Amino acid sequence: MHRYVLKRVLMVIPIVLGVTLLVYFIMDLTPGNPAMMILGDAATQEDIDRVNEEYGFNKPFIERYVSYMTDALQGNFGKSYVNGRPVMVEVLAKFPLTLSLAFFGVFFASLIGVPLGIQSAVKQYSLFDSVSVVTAMLLSAVPAFWLGMIFILLFALRLRWLPPSGIETWRHYILPVATVTFPQAASILRFSRSTMLETIRQDYIRTARAKGAKESVVIYKHALKNALLPIITVIGVQFGGLLGGIVIVESVFSLPGMGQLAITAIRMKDVPQIMAAIIFLSFVFCLIMLVVDLLYAFVDPRIRSIYSVKRERSSHANKKMF
Amino acid sequence: MPIRKCFKSNSMMADVFRRFLKNKLALISLMILCVIVLSAVFANLIVPYNKAISQDIVNKLQPPSMQHWFGTDQFGRDVFARILYGTRISLLIGVCTTAGALLISGFLGSVAGYYGGRVDNIIMRLMDVLMCIPAILLAMTVIATLGQSIQNMIIAIGISQISGFCRIIRSVILNLKGMDFIEAAKSCGARDGRIILTHIIPNAIGPIIVQCSMNIAVSIIGAASLSFIGLGVSPPTPEWGIMLSEAKDHMRTAPYLSTIPGIAIVVTALSFNLLGDGLRDALDPRLKD
Numbered sequence: 001m002h003r004y005v006l007k008r009v010l011m012v013i014p015i016v017l018g019v020t021l022l023v024y025f026i027m028d029l030t031p032g033n034p035a036m037m038i039l040g041d042a043a044t045q046e047d048i049d050r051v052n053e054e055y056g057f058n059k060p061f062i063e064r065y066v067s068y069m070t071d072a073l074q075g076n077f078g079k080s081y082v083n084g085r086p087v088m089v090e091v092l093a094k095f096p097l098t099l100s101l102a103f104f105g106v107f108f109a110s111l112i113g114v115p116l117g118i119q120s121a122v123k124q125y126s127l128f129d130s131v132s133v134v135t136a137m138l139l140s141a142v143p144a145f146w147l148g149m150i151f152i153l154l155f156a157l158r159l160r161w162l163p164p165s166g167i168e169t170w171r172h173y174i175l176p177v178a179t180v181t182f183p184q185a186a187s188i189l190r191f192s193r194s195t196m197l198e199t200i201r202q203d204y205i206r207t208a209r210a211k212g213a214k215e216s217v218v219i220y221k222h223a224l225k226n227a228l229l230p231i232i233t234v235i236g237v238q239f240g241g242l243l244g245g246i247v248i249v250e251s252v253f254s255l256p257g258m259g260q261l262a263i264t265a266i267r268m269k270d271v272p273q274i275m276a277a278i279i280f281l282s283f284v285f286c287l288i289m290l291v292v293d294l295l296y297a298f299v300d301p302r303i304r305s306i307y308s309v310k311r312e313r314s315s316h317a318n319k320k321m322f
Numbered sequence: 323m324p325i326r327k328c329f330k331s332n333s334m335m336a337d338v339f340r341r342f343l344k345n346k347l348a349l350i351s352l353m354i355l356c357v358i359v360l361s362a363v364f365a366n367l368i369v370p371y372n373k374a375i376s377q378d379i380v381n382k383l384q385p386p387s388m389q390h391w392f393g394t395d396q397f398g399r400d401v402f403a404r405i406l407y408g409t410r411i412s413l414l415i416g417v418c419t420t421a422g423a424l425l426i427s428g429f430l431g432s433v434a435g436y437y438g439g440r441v442d443n444i445i446m447r448l449m450d451v452l453m454c455i456p457a458i459l460l461a462m463t464v465i466a467t468l469g470q471s472i473q474n475m476i477i478a479i480g481i482s483q484i485s486g487f488c489r490i491i492r493s494v495i496l497n498l499k500g501m502d503f504i505e506a507a508k509s510c511g512a513r514d515g516r517i518i519l520t521h522i523i524p525n526a527i528g529p530i531i532v533q534c535s536m537n538i539a540v541s542i543i544g545a546a547s548l549s550f551i552g553l554g555v556s557p558p559t560p561e562w563g564i565m566l567s568e569a570k571d572h573m574r575t576a577p578y579l580s581t582i583p584g585i586a587i588v589v590t591a592l593s594f595n596l597l598g599d600g601l602r603d604a605l606d607p608r609l610k611d
Contacts, residue, residue: 018451023463030467141592143543145550146566146584149573153581157574244456248547252570262459263551266466274466282455289454 001297001304008293012286019282020072024065027271033057037081037269077279078272080265087276090261095280097167098250098257102242104173105180110235113185117192118227122219124197132189139186144245148179148252165254176253180246184238191234192227199227229300236292240285338528341604348600351593358590362409374403374560383576392582395565396572397558401579404560405586411561412590415476415545416538422480424534427488432526434488435495436518446492452485458547465553475554479544483537490533494526528605535598539591546587562587 035051036043052058056067077088120129155175156164166172199205200223208222247259258277265273297304342348361368378398386393392401434445464478498504507517548554549563557564562583569579
């Protein structure tokens with residue numbers, strides 16, 4: 001078990017390095033002179049040369065990347081081209097809002113999606129099943145930002161129950177969280193349903209029924225326990241993915257989160273700020289995936305046993321896990 | 323009686339087609355998609371393009387009427403015309419991103435799946451890296467570098483879809499590789515190229531088509547989202563995301579401006595999703611539910 005944990009934790013390092021290299025490479029292709037971005041159009045050639053020297057813009061790509069990473073590992077992600085402030089400070093200031101939106105969104109989506117999906121599978125082909133499947137299908141085709149607009153239109157402008165934007169009180173969070181929750185709940189519902197349907201058809205469920213176990217025991221003890229594992233993974237993946245997707249929802253409700261930060265930075269061509277935002281979110285995504293994988297290994301005795309019983313390295317097991 | 327006549331033989335495609343026709347929902351969505359595609363292709367025969375972009379301030383923010391079916395926007399442009407021409411852009415982006423992502427990930431995924439070993443490892447680790455950057459952020463990064471235009475949006479969304487596609491194609495190929503008929507072809511001395519082209523691709527095409535259909539829906543929503551936050555195509559291009567973004571300022575006075583383009587997106591995306599579902603059930607009835 002320890003070996004698995006260690007191996008999985010170590011795997012994060014090359015992936016994070018890969019992500020930073022990729023983002024650095026893409027951003028490096030941005031046309032325009034970064035020194036001009038910092039100094040403005042009126043800069044003299046001397047000033048440009050000085051800034052190039054100071055920031056190392058005239059060095060080869062690999063050298064610049066290595067020095068960026070060396071600084072980044074010490075927590076220094078550079079300064080904004082626009083306001084000269086350290087970019088990570090901005091990111092850390094905006095991140096809690098985005099994280100809490102994503103967290104509550106996934107939390108409520110799981111509360112709604114998992115039980116409904118499981119009920120749907122247990123009562124396959126019933127009216128309940130059809131209604132939830134159709135609703136989930138419909139919601140999966142709705143862009144989150146449009147759902148947000150419809151919520152504003154309905155609950156803020158027409159019924160005047162809730163405020164349309166801002167973050168002053170808890171009431172301000174209801175619409176954004178609902179906007180994040182419903183599409184997520186739809187996809188969790190669909191996934192829970194199909195996983196549960198698959199599990200119900202397994203041999204061990206037939207065995208449980210054959211030995212005379214009550215239907216509720218079969219469903220909630222034998223089937224649910226096994227079906228929950230892949231569902232947990234999917235919820236984790238969604239939580240990570242949401243950190244990106246929320247950027248759009250934030251813009252509907254004019255919330256000052258990572259989305260606003262990234263969009264403004266892209267408009268201003270503030271390269272260090274864009275990189276810090278994207279690298280940070282991707283890093284958090286990797287961490288969430290790590291936690292999900294470790295949780296999975298901890299809960300699933302099949303994975304645990306591979307590493308605790310068989311000490312030798314089995315290529316089959318490795319393939320399955322990564 | 324000759325044996326041949328005792329068994330009614332059907333080609334695989336005929337079976338698939340028959341099963342597909344039985345699925346009412348998929349059939350309806352196929353019909354809706356046909357209407358959408360035809361109206362996009364022949365948009366200029368229905369409404370002149372001029373109506374979608376020329377401003378007419380006198381008639382601004384008119385609610386839907388016989389003259390303007392979907393009303394007019396804040397510049398007096400006909401919303402129906404803008405929706406119609408928006409269909410062109412959305413379909414173009416949906417199809418091009420999917421085709422591009424399919425081409426690249428098809429190559430990478432099949433090489434990884436078929437050859438396995440070190441090549442597989444390298445390709446899949448690269449895909450892991452791509453996968454760790456949330457799709458919309460990756461697309462935003464690419465747009466930030468390339469600038470805003472339809473082509474760049476296609477590239478941006480296409481790149482963000484490669485990793486997911488590649489994984490699916492790899493797993494399809496891996497499954498097929500273990501099949502007896504591939505073993506048989508190998509033992510007959512067929513070369514890799516021949517096995518891939520004549521045995522693997524025809525068998526892998528089903529799940530890939532299904533994935534493509536669903537992917538178009540994702541691309542259309544992604545494109546609208548990018549335009550909505552102002553990083554997609556630029557105004558005054560008639561695009562659904564831009565229309566919604568502009569409608570934000572007029573939600574109180576002209577709610578139809580923020581509902582109609584959204585409905586257009588939902589109907590199109592839903593049709594592609596349902597078509598994909600229908601195709602999957604028709605291609606492999608075992609997969610149903």
